[in-house]
Amino acid sequence: MGRASTVLVVGPTFLDSIYGGLPSMPELGQEVYGDGHLLTVGGFAITAIGLARLGVKTLLATAIGDDLFGNFIEERLTREGVSTRALQRLCGRPTNSTTAFVYQGDRGFISYRGAELPESELVARWEESRGAPLNHISHLHIGLREDPGILQVLQRARKHSVITFLTCGWDGVELYGHREDALKTILGSTNYFLCNQKEAVALTGQSNLKSAIQALFAYGCHPVITLGSEGALTLDENQRTIQQPAIQVDFVDPTGAGDSFAAGFIAGQWLGWSIDDSMRLGVVCGSLSTQALGGTEGFPRSLEDVLAYIPSHDSIPE
Numbered sequence: 344m345g346r347a348s349t350v351l352v353v354g355p356t357f358l359d360s361i362y363g364g365l366p367s368m369p370e371l372g373q374e375v376y377g378d379g380h381l382l383t384v385g386g387f388a389i390t391a392i393g394l395a396r397l398g399v400k401t402l403l404a405t406a407i408g409d410d411l412f413g414n415f416i417e418e419r420l421t422r423e424g425v426s427t428r429a430l431q432r433l434c435g436r437p438t439n440s441t442t443a444f445v446y447q448g449d450r451g452f453i454s455y456r457g458a459e460l461p462e463s464e465l466v467a468r469w470e471e472s473r474g475a476p477l478n479h480i481s482h483l484h485i486g487l488r489e490d491p492g493i494l495q496v497l498q499r500a501r502k503h504s505v506i507t508f509l510t511c512g513w514d515g516v517e518l519y520g521h522r523e524d525a526l527k528t529i530l531g532s533t534n535y536f537l538c539n540q541k542e543a544v545a546l547t548g549q550s551n552l553k554s555a556i557q558a559l560f561a562y563g564c565h566p567v568i569t570l571g572s573e574g575a576l577t578l579d580e581n582q583r584t585i586q587q588p589a590i591q592v593d594f595v596d597p598t599g600a601g602d603s604f605a606a607g608f609i610a611g612q613w614l615g616w617s618i619d620d621s622m623r624l625g626v627v628c629g630s631l632s633t634q635a636l637g638g639t640e641g642f643p644r645s646l647e648d649v650l651a652y653i654p655s656h657d658s659i660p661e
Contacts, residue, residue, distance in 0.1 A: 348481030349400045354387035356405040357439040358412040381636040389599040389638035393606025395424040404429035404465040408458040412438035429469040433458040463492025477503040484508045487515035497532040511538040531563030539569045587622040590630045599638015604629035627652040
């Protein structure tokens with residue numbers, strides 16, 4: 344893929360306040376102190392920043408409020424080299440925020456949903472401001488959420504030969520887990536579908552991962568499933584399993600590991616790598632991201648930082 348091509352990332356962004364090293368979970372009326380805290384960006388900003396660090400020309404279409412948190416997010420994106428030309432500031436609306444805590448290898452969240460727009464509206468506002476922006480977009484990363492316009496966005500992207508990566512969270516499972524026909528239509532309009540093992544099984548109604556990934560493949564997309572500490576897997580065009588194991592790291596926080604995996608996988612595809620090597624890049628990025636609080640502090644600072652983990656690509660592409 345030509346280095347002038349752009350990846351458009353579309354979805355909600357959060358201001359994350361993350362606490363680590365808790366001695367116990369607080370009961371009501373009780374206060375506990377952790378030994379670590381980080382104020383950072385969350386949501387789709389994690390993937391956008393990861394892509395930019397890997398050398399990918401990245402544009403983030405998201406909504407923020409006209410407040411201190413919104414300023415923080417915009418400044419961080421700019422500093423990381425992510426284009427904010429598609430950023431939408433919503434007057435009078437607070438920016439999305441999350442308080443997260445890491446405890447005994449897992450985490451919990453308390454979130455506030457503030458300044459958001461449907462993904463299709465984010466894309467439409469960007470298109471309206473730029474004329475015909477999809478002519479300059481090579482890859483599109485977008486979330487499966489409650490948005491009636493998502494199908495039209497995917498179909499329009501395909502018309503412009505844009506490679507699409509649709510990602511799913513638990514809200515997508517709750518929306519489409521009982522709507523098989525709608526799910527088939529949407530997944531049949533994307534190139535790749537990214538989710539974790541639990542989401543894949545619940546979304547398809549299957550009893551195990553093998554049946555779930557085969558069902559997703561039959562819907563017409565290329566499913567890529569993350570497995571936490573076991574890495575990730577997909578199917579090749581002949582439905583043979585391809586699995587990449589995770590790498591051993593000093594684990595701190597799993598927050599944003601899936602978003603970091605997506606950044607690595609998409610970057611591999613943007614670079615023209617094989618599915619296998621793209622998955623390896625995704626797994627390495629996802630694994631390394633868990634070495635620090637948040638989704639970006641442990642993420643590699645450059646593509647060169649991860650090439651040692653990928654023997655088939657031991658130098659920076661020209």
